[in-house]
Structures are given as structure tokens and as C-alpha cells.
Amino acid sequence: MDTEAQHTERDRSSDEEERSRSARMSGALTWRGTGLVGVACMVFLLLFSHFVLQPFLVPSGSMEPTLQVGDRILVNKLAYRFGDQPRRGDVVVFDGTGSFVQEEQGGNPVTGALHDAAAALGLAEPDETDFVKRVVGTGGDRVVCCDKDGRISVNGVPVQERYVMLGDQPSRVPFDIVVPPGTLWVMGDHRSQSSDSRDHLGQPGGGMVPVDKVVGRADWIGWPVGRWSTVAETDAFAAVPDWAADGHGGTGHAGTGPAGPGGGQGRG
Structure with missing residues (x-):
């Protein structure tokens, strides 16, 4: 063997x-x-x-031509973290709970957490309470529409809003408001298709967005590839003084003027 x-x-x-x-x-x-x-x-x-930096999917045309439907914008969440405040002309994302939408009881927490995670990565539409708009007035500003030439004025200075959608009026809704301290008056660039501060005139808060509800500043367009760019800054408000021309600051007739729709429906 x-x-x-x-x-x-x-x-x-x-x-x-x-x-x-x-x-x-x-x-x-x-x-x-x-x-x-x-x-x-x-x-x-x-x-x-x-x-630091959160992507948001733009779901509507309310900010055209600056932002297009389907754009994924990159929101700088550090822009206002170290003492800086939103400035006139900034394009900001904010939570509209309590200002643009009524507060509601939360739904399924697991579903909500999964959606928040997907939205945080830019893979899902933002919450129904998230909006993207342009800051037109900050605390103390008097914002009026419209003057004899159809322009919005801020603190008595007419503003040339070249970013507004071609063919749109600055606003079909007349208003004359003073922005309370710590809040913002915001509007979409596609005025006839934007549901913004104008739509909440006469309601609690008068369409003002608390500064502490601002998520961050939209600084870049990250997708699609053909749209890669920074969100252009504007000098439209360069000549506007810091405070209302009447010297009343944040006091006065906030929320006055006729209420009415600002145009089409849809957030964003």
C-alpha cells in the first residue's frame, strides 16, 4: 500500500x-x-x-430665468452662520412653515426621515415647506409697488430688476409694506408664476419670512451639467439706503395694501 x-x-x-x-x-x-x-x-x-452645502431640487418655474425646473442648486448653509445676514438680491432657500404654509402635525417619522435623507442628497424634491426666492426687502425696508414707471422701490429708490422674467411686470399686486426687524420680504423672479410674500398679505405674518427660517444662500447650480454655474449676483439694490427713507425703521404699516394672488401656483 x-x-x-x-x-x-x-x-x-x-x-x-x-x-x-x-x-x-x-x-x-x-x-x-x-x-x-x-x-x-x-x-x-x-x-x-x-x-455645509446642501443640494436642492428646483421643482417649479417660479425663479426663472435664474433657476430652471429640474436644476439642482447647491445651498451654502454657512453663508449666514457667522453673523452675516441675508442681503437684498440674495437667492435663498427657507423653511416656509408658519409664514408661507400653516404648521401641521408630522406624518410617519420613518417615511419623513427617509425623505429628508434623500432630499439632503438632492435625490428627492424638497419638503413641501421649503421654498427658494429672492430677497427684495430686509428688516426696516419700505418696499412699494409700483411707481409711475411700474417699478418696485425700496426705501424710496426705484429698483431695476433685470433678473425678472422677460415680459413679466414687477407685480400685478400693489403693495406698500415695511419689513419688520428679523424678517425678509421675498419674491420669485418669474413674478407671474411665483407664489411669494405677495400672496400672504393680510394673513398672520403678512408674508414676512423670519431670518432664522433661512436654510442658506443658493450659490451654485450643480446639475444638469450644461447648467453648471454660480447663481449670478445682482447690483439692482446698490443704490438703496440701509433704512427706510421715512426714518421709521421696522415700524409702520407692514402688511397694508390689497391682498391678492401673486400669479401661478407652486412652491420653489
Whole structure:
């Protein structure tokens, strides 16, 4: 009996089993490592978007031509974190709860968390309470529409709003308001298709958005590729003084003027 041949065969079989076991363990470790890296990347992106730069999907044409339907804008969440305040002309994303929409009881928390995570990565539409608009008046400003030439004036200075959609009037709704301190008067660039501060005249809050509800400033268009660019700044308000020309600051007749629709429906 050839015991040496039997030993060799057993050794070869053992080696093959060991290699197979090692391959299985290596594969499991590889998949586990890949999964951990994926989870770590996802956590990093969620934290980054929560604190620094968050993508938002533009769902409507209310900010045309500046922003188009389907644009994914990158919102700088650090823009107003260190003492800076929103300025006239800034394009901002804000939570309209309590100003543009009524507060409602929350729905399913799990579904809400999944949606928030997808929205934070720009993979889903923003919450129904998230809006993107342009700041036209800040605390203390008197904003009036319209003068004899059909222009909006801020603190007595007519504003040439070249960013407004071609063919749109500055507003079909006349108003004369003073913006209370700590709030903003915001409007869409596509005035005939924007539901904005004008639509909430006469309601609690008078269409004013609290500054602490601002998520951040829209600084870049990140998608689609053909739209890669910064969100252009405007010098339309360069000649506007800091406070209302009548010297009353944030006091006065905020919310006066006839209420009425600002145009088409839709957030954004």
C-alpha cells in the first residue's frame, strides 16, 4: 500500500479546502469593508449637507430665468452662520412653515426621515415647506409697488430688476409694506408664476419670512451639467439706503395694501 501517495492526496485536499475557506473569508471581509466604506461615505455626505452645502431640487418655474425646473442648486448653509445676514438680491432657500404654509402635525417619522435623507442628497424634491426666492426687502425696508414707471422701490429708490422674467411686470399686486426687524420680504423672479410674500398679505405674518427660517444662500447650480454655474449676483439694490427713507425703521404699516394672488401656483 502506497501510504506516501495517500498522504500527498490528503495534503492536496486539505490545501484546497484551506484555500477555499480563505477565499470565502476574504470575500466576506471585502464585502463587509465595502459596506462599511459605503455607510461611512453616506454618513459623511449627510453631515456635510446638513451643516455645509446642501443640494436642492428646483421643482417649479417660479425663479426663472435664474433657476430652471429640474436644476439642482447647491445651498451654502454657512453663508449666514457667522453673523452675516441675508442681503437684498440674495437667492435663498427657507423653511416656509408658519409664514408661507400653516404648521401641521408630522406624518410617519420613518417615511419623513427617509425623505429628508434623500432630499439632503438632492435625490428627492424638497419638503413641501421649503421654498427658494429672492430677497427684495430686509428688516426696516419700505418696499412699494409700483411707481409711475411700474417699478418696485425700496426705501424710496426705484429698483431695476433685470433678473425678472422677460415680459413679466414687477407685480400685478400693489403693495406698500415695511419689513419688520428679523424678517425678509421675498419674491420669485418669474413674478407671474411665483407664489411669494405677495400672496400672504393680510394673513398672520403678512408674508414676512423670519431670518432664522433661512436654510442658506443658493450659490451654485450643480446639475444638469450644461447648467453648471454660480447663481449670478445682482447690483439692482446698490443704490438703496440701509433704512427706510421715512426714518421709521421696522415700524409702520407692514402688511397694508390689497391682498391678492401673486400669479401661478407652486412652491420653489
